[in-house]
Amino acid sequence: MLSGGDMLIRALRDEGVECVFGYPGGAALHIYDAIFRQKDVKHILVRHEQAAAHAADGYSRATGKVGTLLVTSGPGATNTITGIATAHMDSIPMVVLSAQVVSDKIGEDAFQETDMVGISRPIVKHSFLVSDPSEIPSIIKKAYYIASTGRPGPVVVDIPKDHTDPSRVFEYQYPESVKMRSYVPAGRGHAGQIKKAVQLLLGAKRPVIYSGGGVIQGDSSELLTELAKKLNFPVTNTLMGLGAYPGTDRQFLGMLGMHGTFEANTAMHHADVILAIGARFDDRVTNTPSKFCPHAKIIHVDIDPASISKTVSADVPIVGAVESVLKDMLSLVNSAEQGTDQEAIGDWWAQIDEWRQRHGLYHANRFDTSGERIKPQEVVQVLHEVTKGDAYICSDVGQHQMFAAQYYLFDKPRRWINSGGLGTMGFGLPAAMGVQIADRDACVVCITGEGSIQMCIQELSTLTQYNLPVKIICLNNQALGMVRQWQDMQYDSRYSESLYEDSLPDFEKLMEAYGHVGITVTQRDDLRSKMEECFAMKDRVVFMNVMVDRSEHVYPMLVAPNGSMRDMLLSKTERT
Amino acid sequence: MRRIVSILMENAPGALSRVVGLFSQRGYNIDTLTVAPTEDPTLSRLTLTTVGDDHKLEQITKNLNKLIDVVKLVDLSDGAHIERELMLIKVKASGAQRAEIKRCTDIFRGQIVDVTSTIYTIQIVGTADKLDAFVQSIGEASILEVVRSGVSGIARGEKVLSI
Ligand SMILES: Cc1cc2nc3c(=O)[nH]c(=O)nc-3n(C[C@H](O)[C@H](O)[C@H](O)COP(=O)(O)OP(=O)(O)OC[C@H]3O[C@@H](n4cnc5c(N)ncnc54)[C@H](O)[C@@H]3O)c2cc1C
Ligand SMILES: Cc1ncc(C[n+]2csc(CCOP(=O)(O)OP(=O)(O)O)c2C)c(N)n1
Ligand SMILES: [Mg+2]
Numbered sequence: 001m002l003s004g005g006d007m008l009i010r011a012l013r014d015e016g017v018e019c020v021f022g023y024p025g026g027a028a029l030h031i032y033d034a035i036f037r038q039k040d041v042k043h044i045l046v047r048h049e050q051a052a053a054h055a056a057d058g059y060s061r062a063t064g065k066v067g068t069l070l071v072t073s074g075p076g077a078t079n080t081i082t083g084i085a086t087a088h089m090d091s092i093p094m095v096v097l098s099a100q101v102v103s104d105k106i107g108e109d110a111f112q113e114t115d116m117v118g119i120s121r122p123i124v125k126h127s128f129l130v131s132d133p134s135e136i137p138s139i140i141k142k143a144y145y146i147a148s149t150g151r152p153g154p155v156v157v158d159i160p161k162d163h164t165d166p167s168r169v170f171e172y173q174y175p176e177s178v179k180m181r182s183y184v185p186a187g188r189g190h191a192g193q194i195k196k197a198v199q200l201l202l203g204a205k206r207p208v209i210y211s212g213g214g215v216i217q218g219d220s221s222e223l224l225t226e227l228a229k230k231l232n233f234p235v236t237n238t239l240m241g242l243g244a245y246p247g248t249d250r251q252f253l254g255m256l257g258m259h260g261t262f263e264a265n266t267a268m269h270h271a272d273v274i275l276a277i278g279a280r281f282d283d284r285v286t287n288t289p290s291k292f293c294p295h296a297k298i299i300h301v302d303i304d305p306a307s308i309s310k311t312v313s314a315d316v317p318i319v320g321a322v323e324s325v326l327k328d329m330l331s332l333v334n335s336a337e338q339g340t341d342q343e344a345i346g347d348w349w350a351q352i353d354e355w356r357q358r359h360g361l362y363h364a365n366r367f368d369t370s371g372e373r374i375k376p377q378e379v380v381q382v383l384h385e386v387t388k389g390d391a392y393i394c395s396d397v398g399q400h401q402m403f404a405a406q407y408y409l410f411d412k413p414r415r416w417i418n419s420g421g422l423g424t425m426g427f428g429l430p431a432a433m434g435v436q437i438a439d440r441d442a443c444v445v446c447i448t449g450e451g452s453i454q455m456c457i458q459e460l461s462t463l464t465q466y467n468l469p470v471k472i473i474c475l476n477n478q479a480l481g482m483v484r485q486w487q488d489m490q491y492d493s494r495y496s497e498s499l500y501e502d503s504l505p506d507f508e509k510l511m512e513a514y515g516h517v518g519i520t521v522t523q524r525d526d527l528r529s530k531m532e533e534c535f536a537m538k539d540r541v542v543f544m545n546v547m548v549d550r551s552e553h554v555y556p557m558l559v560a561p562n563g564s565m566r567d568m569l570l571s572k573t574e575r576t
Numbered sequence: 577m578r579r580i581v582s583i584l585m586e587n588a589p590g591a592l593s594r595v596v597g598l599f600s601q602r603g604y605n606i607d608t609l610t611v612a613p614t615e616d617p618t619l620s621r622l623t624l625t626t627v628g629d630d631h632k633l634e635q636i637t638k639n640l641n642k643l644i645d646v647v648k649l650v651d652l653s654d655g656a657h658i659e660r661e662l663m664l665i666k667v668k669a670s671g672a673q674r675a676e677i678k679r680c681t682d683i684f685r686g687q688i689v690d691v692t693s694t695i696y697t698i699q700i701v702g703t704a705d706k707l708d709a710f711v712q713s714i715g716e717a718s719i720l721e722v723v724r725s726g727v728s729g730i731a732r733g734e735k736v737l738s739i
Contacts, residue, residue: 117590122601126644129589146644181739182586182647306638309631 002172004133005034005164008097011140013040014174017068019059019437020044020097021052025072026112027099030164044437044466047458049076051430053083054456057092058394058431061417063438064219066093066147073099073161074112078119082424084154085123089421090240091217093152095143096120100129103160116158125153133163134170141175150185151304152217186303189320189328197275197299197316198332204273205344206295206351207233210256213240213420214278214302218322221245221413224277227330232345234352236264238279239405242416247409248389253352254361257285258558259402262359262568262576265558267352268293269566277301278322281312282421291564301325359556359570361406366555366571373549374524376400376475379531380407383445383473386531391443392417392435396428396452399481402554404447426455429472433459436468443471443535450476450504450545460514463541471534472543477550478504485553507545516541578607579633580652580659580729582737583622583640587613591645595622598643604628604636608661608704608726619647619739623728625704647739656732662699662725663707664689667718669696677714684710695720 002010008031012020019042024032035043046052049071056067067087071080077098087094101110117127126146128139136159143155201207215224221244228235228251235245236256245252254261256268268274274296279285281300286292289311300307300314301322308317318325359366367377380403383391393408395401395418410416417435419427432446446453453474463470475481480498487495508518517540521530527546534542559567559575569575585591592611599606604626611622626636633651641649652659669677670693677696681688686700700710704727711722731737 118593121594121597127590131589180644183644304642306635306642310635 001169003030003034003164003166003169004136004159005030005166006037007133007136007170007172008140008159008164009034009038009041010172011137011174012068013038015140015144017041017066020068020070021046021055021059021434022070023049023052023072023076025076025099027073027101027161028070028076030161030166031070031097031099031159033166034164043070045462046430047461048456049079050083050426051433051456051459051462053080053094053096054086054424054427054430055434055437056094057083057087058417058434059438060092060094060434061431062392062414062435064414066095066144067434068095068097070097071099072112073101073116074114077114077116081120081123082426084120084156086419086422086424086427087154088123088125090213090419091152092154093147094154095147096154096156098156098158099164100158100160102162103131104162106160116156120156123154124156125151127156127158130157130159130163133168136163137172137174141178142180145178146183150183151307186305186319187321187324189301189318189325191328193316193318194325194328195332197318198329198336200273200297200299200316201231201233201275201329202333202336202338202340204233205341206267206270206272206348207231207275207345208253208267208271209233209235209275209277210238210268210279211235211241211244211277212238212279215241215244215322216278216413218278218303219413220322220326223323223326223330227326227333230330230333231340233275234267234349236260236268238282238285238420239418240420241279242405243410243413246411248411255405256565257282258287259406259554259556261361261406262556262570263352263355263361265556265565265568266355266576269564271296273297273299275299275301276314277326280307281310283311286312287558287560287563287565287567291562293565367552371549372524374521374527374546376403376477376548376552377407379473379475379527379546379548380404380447382528382531383447384408386528386535387443387445391415391445392432392439394418394428394432394435394444394446396446396448397423397425397482398449398452399477399485399552399554400447400449400475403475425452428452429456429459429470432470433462433468436470437466446470446472448472448474449481450474450478451480460511460516460541464515467539468541469537469539470541472541474507474543474545475548476545477548477552479550481550482554488553507543511541511543514541516543518543518545520545520547522547577629578625578627578653580623580625580657580727581637581640582650582652582729583624583646584614584648584737584739585620585622585643586645586647587618587620588645591620592622594643594645595640598639599626599636602635602639604632608724610726610728621737623726625727648737650731650737652729652731655735657729658732659703659727659729660701661704661707661727662701663710664697664699664723665711665714665719666695666697666721667714668694668720669718670694673718677718680710680713686710
């Protein structure tokens with residue numbers, strides 16, 4: 001016989017949850033006492049509930065497991081909202097356990113009461129309000145099932161304090177399986193549609209594979225790579241899909257979209273067949289939807305029917321999990337009597353190589369390296385070399401995020417961890433924390449700006465408490481750089497509230513205060529050696545404050561409004 | 577175009593607010609909404625009417641289907657169907673008006689369900705158009721109060737919405 005609080009923690013253990021990120025408070029105290037009395041589920045005490053959500057999110061992105069957080073009612077719950085919305089936009093599986101005031105006080109404006117189920121409703125996949133302690137095991141089972149299957153997403157479980165009361169005990173049994181009549185996630189794709197798609201692919205003369213976060217979520221990078229190799233088709237990834245196809249491979253065109261490469265965007269525009277897989281035709285990708293890929297027949301594979309034909313209509317829609325659809329496609333391709341049109345594909349590659357020579361991000365120097373100043377792009381390149389391209393890169397939001405996406409060539413999935421859909425500044429450091437918890441021996445990097453890092457900087461203390469040797473690389477351009485870039489481009493360089501007027505902290509001293517190491521780099525010549533020094537300190541948190549060229553913009557950049565995917569600014573003076 | 581969407585959903589707390597929330601959150605509008613438990617008390621049947629083009633409606637139905645509480649959904653306007661709405665209407669009825677209103681009620685096959693010396697309360701069932709027509713023929717000047725249930729609908733023939 002167990003109390004509600006004990007059942008909750010036991011259920012987490014039986015679900016295989018290894019760690020919970022959280023922060024205690026009144027309504028959660030019975031649960032925290034249950035945590036104290038066991039050893040199976042580890043608790044990580046963050047410094048702000050938003051960070052608990054981002055850490056659970058980072059943990060999930062790196063491992064594919066469901067991230068879990070536990071917070072108290074009222075302010076504890078509301079502090080998680082940005083983190084839940086971040087996970088929701090990027091379809092990250094997460095379970096949020098929020099304590100609630102005692103059930104008979106709900107609705108009375110009780111101390112620390114907020115309607116968590118109501119406030120989180122638009123940003124969750126589903127939510128539960130526990131109405132009796134005996135429901136706890138089955139609700140937990142359902143919560144993890146819903147969060148992790150189909151299109152993944154966050155699930156909130158709101159638990160009134162009285163339902164965790166140690167004085168009331170219940171028979172505990174964790175359900176072995178769940179079946180819900182109202183929730184049946186898509187499995188295999190329609191065989192006829194897949195056949196049609198493969199015929200289109202085999203007949204294509206200018207194909208592009210456009211893959212997204214769904215391939216990473218669906219753990220199907222190898223299948224994707226196999227299909228692309230077999231067909232010899234070019235591949236581009238969305239910001240969320242980076243690492244699904246090896247970044248250093250010849251067939252990889254780089255990221256597409258707003259800050260995608262010249263070759264990826266131009267190839268998309270001229271393509272005759274596009275295989276969109278686990279990608280959702282986001283507005284950062286399509287530019288003007290009516291001008292998107294005017295010559296292409298579009299095959300769209302997605303587990304969520306609501307993603308298909310939402311902004312761009314698909315010629316061959318396939319609702320299904322990437323893994324099974326890719327397997328089915330591969331077996332059809334392998335058994336096809338006639339292969340691809342090799343001559344046409346050869347011509348297509350010649351054209352793409354010509355684009356690469358002209359403006360390619362990786363093949364020509366796309367930024368000026370002749371001056372004294374440190375270019376942010378170069379910092380990412382050096383980071384790539386020093387970490388041998390094998391680190392987890394957790395990013396904040398801004399120019400540094402785009403430079404990292406463009407210049408750190410990800411060869412493996414789940415190594416690039418960033419907030420794409422919501423674009424949440426402050427995500428990077430707590431996410432890195434979650435990744436380091438998941439893999440204590442891994443090289444975990446937080447790439448950030450001096451703006452973003454200050455949004456969750458309190459977590460430096462959590463890093464101390466749990467010995468998490470995250471390396472923080474700050475591309476310090478002394479500005480809200482991404483905002484400033486837009487102000488340069490659209491507001492005649494009127495820098496309204498995007499500068500700090502010499503108010504930045506002394507980051508070295510700040511790191512020292514937390515027991516960490518701070519390194520400042522101002523000279524270009526020192527960059528590599530300081531970076532090596534930073535990564536040689538394996539057991540320490542190191543903050544590298546790299547003073548970069550403030551005037552640098554992120555290019556290419558799609559021309560908006562009314563542009564197509566081939567309309568790009570290539571530098572401050574060139575456009576297509 | 578006007579659409580009638582019928583939904584079978586879990587009769588659970590919060591289910592209705594998720595359906596309604598989805599509309600406001602995505603900028604869709606609900607014109608009418610009715611909901612009640614079915615013969616199986618664990619299920620509710622919800623009927624709503626909305627206006628939108630095909631693309632918009634497709635998005636609405638896909639997103640409704642995604643809600644965990646929604647078990648099944650059908651767009652009744654896709655096929656032959658029966659729709660009904662109930663109206664209770666309180667009107668001024670004195671003197672010569674009384675006979676006139678009674679006649680009108682008969683023509684629309686309504687019933688007078690409550691009477692005072694100066695007031696009739698009329699119940700009338702039909703399509704939304706029919707109810708509109710009745711309101712118009714009574715005339716605004718005589719109407720004291722109108723209550724409409726919102727549209728309920730069911731497919732014609734063999735088609736059923738059940739699990
Ligand atoms: C400053 C900034 C700039 C940005 N610039 C760009 C840019 O230049 N280029 C760019 O691409 N993005 C950019 N983004 C990110 C952009 O906003 C979107 O987050 C991103 O494009 C969405 O990626 P996605 O299409 O891969 O979809 P995701 O959000 O990753 O969604 C995944 C899709 O796959 C489906 N799915 C999930 N699991 C499975 C499965 N197992 N099987 C099948 N389907 C599955 C889901 O239903 C969903 O439709 C930028 C963001 C920021 C903050
Ligand atoms: C929480 C939050 N607030 C505001 C924004 C808008 N925004 C996007 S990028 C950016 C500037 C980021 O500055 P910094 O972290 O220094 O990165 P940089 O662009 O300079 O590399 C801002 C304010 C955001 N994405 N998130
Ligand atoms: Mg900055």
